[in-house]
Amino acid sequence: MSRYFTEDHEWIEVDGQTGTVGISDYAQGQLGDIVFVEAPDSGRSLSKGDEAAVVESVKAASDVYAPVSGTVTEGNPALADEPSLVNSDPEGEGWFFKLTLSDPSELEALMDETAYAAFVAKL
Amino acid sequence: MSDPVLDTDDDLEPIEILTLPLDAWHRHRGARMVEFAGYHMPVQYEGIMAEHLWTREHAGLFDVSHMGQLSLTGPGVAVALEALMPAAISDAPLNKARYSLLLDDAGGVLDDLMLTPQAEDRVYMVVNGATKYDDVAHMIERLPDEITLNLMEEHGLLAVQGPEAVAAVARLIPGVDALVFMQAGAFDWQGHALWISRSGYTGEDGVEISVPAEAAVALADALVAQPEIRPIGLGARDSLRLEAGLPLYGHDLDPTTTPVMADLAFALAKRRREAADFPGAARILAEREQGAALRRVGLLVEGRQPVREGATVVDVGGESVGRVTSGGFAPSVGAPIAMAYVPAALAAPGTRVTLSQRGKPHQATVAPMPFVPHRYFRGVK
Numbered sequence: 496m497s498r499y500f501t502e503d504h505e506w507i508e509v510d511g512q513t514g515t516v517g518i519s520d521y522a523q524g525q526l527g528d529i530v531f532v533e534a535p536d537s538g539r540s541l542s543k544g545d546e547a548a549v550v551e552s553v554k555a556a557s558d559v560y561a562p563v564s565g566t567v568t569e570g571n572p573a574l575a576d577e578p579s580l581v582n583s584d585p586e587g588e589g590w591f592f593k594l595t596l597s598d599p600s601e602l603e604a605l606m607d608e609t610a611y612a613a614f615v616a617k618l
Numbered sequence: 619m620s621d622p623v624l625d626t627d628d629d630l631e632p633i634e635i636l637t638l639p640l641d642a643w644h645r646h647r648g649a650r651m652v653e654f655a656g657y658h659m660p661v662q663y664e665g666i667m668a669e670h671l672w673t674r675e676h677a678g679l680f681d682v683s684h685m686g687q688l689s690l691t692g693p694g695v696a697v698a699l700e701a702l703m704p705a706a707i708s709d710a711p712l713n714k715a716r717y718s719l720l721l722d723d724a725g726g727v728l729d730d731l732m733l734t735p736q737a738e739d740r741v742y743m744v745v746n747g748a749t750k751y752d753d754v755a756h757m758i759e760r761l762p763d764e765i766t767l768n769l770m771e772e773h774g775l776l777a778v779q780g781p782e783a784v785a786a787v788a789r790l791i792p793g794v795d796a797l798v799f800m801q802a803g804a805f806d807w808q809g810h811a812l813w814i815s816r817s818g819y820t821g822e823d824g825v826e827i828s829v830p831a832e833a834a835v836a837l838a839d840a841l842v843a844q845p846e847i848r849p850i851g852l853g854a855r856d857s858l859r860l861e862a863g864l865p866l867y868g869h870d871l872d873p874t875t876t877p878v879m880a881d882l883a884f885a886l887a888k889r890r891r892e893a894a895d896f897p898g899a900a901r902i903l904a905e906r907e908q909g910a911a912l913r914r915v916g917l918l919v920e921g922r923q924p925v926r927e928g929a930t931v932v933d934v935g936g937e938s939v940g941r942v943t944s945g946g947f948a949p950s951v952g953a954p955i956a957m958a959y960v961p962a963a964l965a966a967p968g969t970r971v972t973l974s975q976r977g978k979p980h981q982a983t984v985a986p987m988p989f990v991p992h993r994y995f996r997g998v999k
Contacts, residue, residue, distance in 0.1 A: 504619045522619050527853075528667035530947040530954075531923045550619070551924050553666040553947050554853050558620040578922070 499562065499602055500611035506586060507562045509602060517590040518550065518559060518581065521615045526552040529581045534570030534592045541565060541594065543601050548591045550581065563601040565594035638683040639774045639834040647849055655747035657684045659852055666853035670949040673820060673858060674990070677780035678850030679841050686750025687773050687828055688743040690757075692765035695741050699733070702760060704877065704896040706887035710735055715800045715815050719877055719885055720745070720753060725898020726873035727880065729753050730865070734802045734815060742802075742813065744775065744826070746867045774834035779824035779858070781993060782846035784816070787825055790840050794825060799994040807837065816995065820855070821862025821988055823995045860955060861948050863916055863987025869927055870914060870943040870957050878905035879959065881914045881987075912940065913965040916987040919945070919954040919973070919980055929975035931960050940964070942973060950990050956982065 496510045504522035508515045523529065533549040541547050541561035548559035548570075570592045573580060581589035596602075606614060636657050644651065649660030660681065663669060672678060690699065696708040705718035712735050720728040731753075733743045745753045754769055761767065778787050788795040791805050794814055802815035810833040818824040829837050841847050856866070865871050871880055876898065883906055890896050894903055919925050924946045931940030945956030956973075964971055969984040 518619050527665050553857060
């Protein structure tokens with residue numbers, strides 16, 4: 496399994512053809528207290544860069560973009576009742592959705608954990 | 619993830635963002651700073667939710683030095699100001715603060731403000747930060763030459779709000795606890811002259827302290843050294859005032875709204891209504907009798923997703939009939955709430971309305987305001 500990051504602070508954990516998507520610890524820190532997440536429905540087809548989910552903090556709404564193209568297989572059902580999981584465990588239990596990758600070569604354009612840490616350090 | 623659009627005042631784009639006396643003080647305490655009303659201001663410290671709840675349980679220190687503090691002096695200043703707003707000032711007791719509205723000739727709201735007569739020929743006024751220069755220009759143009767208007771830019775303004783606020787402040791500044799809600803007075807702290815009013819904009823008991831800029835850091839240090847008081851950012855100030863049902867100028871109030879539309883008819887003093895001698899009186903008094911076409915109401919939003927400023931109120935056909943002017947997640951309510959202007963037919967509490975935000979419908983119910991009861995100290999009965 497490998498984990499990749501986007502410059503828009505999404506992460507994707509890839510296992511075979513399946514990817515799990517969330518937002519980074521840095522992103523949740525910037526957003527602050529998260530009060531609502533709208534995850535995509537299963538079956539939805541996403542192209543890389545599409546608005547895939549909505550995350551709302553006390554102050555603001557943000558879109559979460561699809562890091563790669565694919566078909567959504569599951570939104571995280573736990574976030575409906577407990578959106579604060581995104582604050583407490585953003586890169587684990589606070590995942591947003593899973594998808595089946597349609598073009599795994601798109602992963603090559605993303606950052607690995609080390610590169611993302613360097614990217615965030617410069618912000 | 620898209621950059622979150624913070625709810626800052628981007629109507630005003632100054633050439634240079636200014637700093638206030640406590641700028642370094644906020645940064646040293648880990649505040650996240652944003653531009654607001656032309657100044658660098660702290661939006662949050664540890665987090666909006668925690669700061670909001672701390673203020674409702676204990677006490678918060680809010681730096682509101684961006685607001686405009688004005689001292690208006692001269693013979694007949696009270697009568698002169700009455701020409702610009704619907705308050706009764708000339709026959710008002712000294713050192714008693716009141717809420718009023720600067721009105722244009724059509725009865726539209728140019729700003730909301732607090733004013734306190736300090737002497738027969740002197741009125742202290744606090745206006746909104748984003749509008750203060752416009753307010754000053756409006757007043758200078760209309761007030762008689764013998765009235766002097768001083769924008770007190772050498773003063774900071776600190777609000778301490780919450781159920782434990784006054785006891786904590788009184789430890790530093792004896793006598794503050796003798797004030798009741800909307801009463802004000804002069805105090806001394808370590809040789810610095812303070813003007814303190816028992817008022818605020820959170821719905822909680824508390825005080826607002828006008829302090830000379832050179833003493834602001836020392837006073838802020840002394841205040842947060844009290845165990846009850848933590849520094850609180852603008853983010854929680856906004857969620858607290860929203861829960862308290864208090865309108866925010868530039869969002870819930872603007873020149874297209876009138877006092878009656880905004881549900882602020884209490885600010886129309888009886889004597890001024892009877893004389894009908896304030897700007898826009900004909901229109902405003904007619905609205906007071908017959909009701910305004912649109913009314914500001916509170917909304918309890920179903921579900922968990924906040925519906926924010928810019929969303930529309932729609933009818934069964936999906937046509938826009940009103941607008942959401944403030945909205946967000948209410949930490950003390952535990953649910954999303956909003957303020958909106960809706961047609962009079964939809965303004966009664968309990969009315970269900972449909973909102974539209976980014977193409978998605980949301981259901982809401984008109985609710986009485988405040989959403990969280992006010993806890994002002996009106997004296998021992």
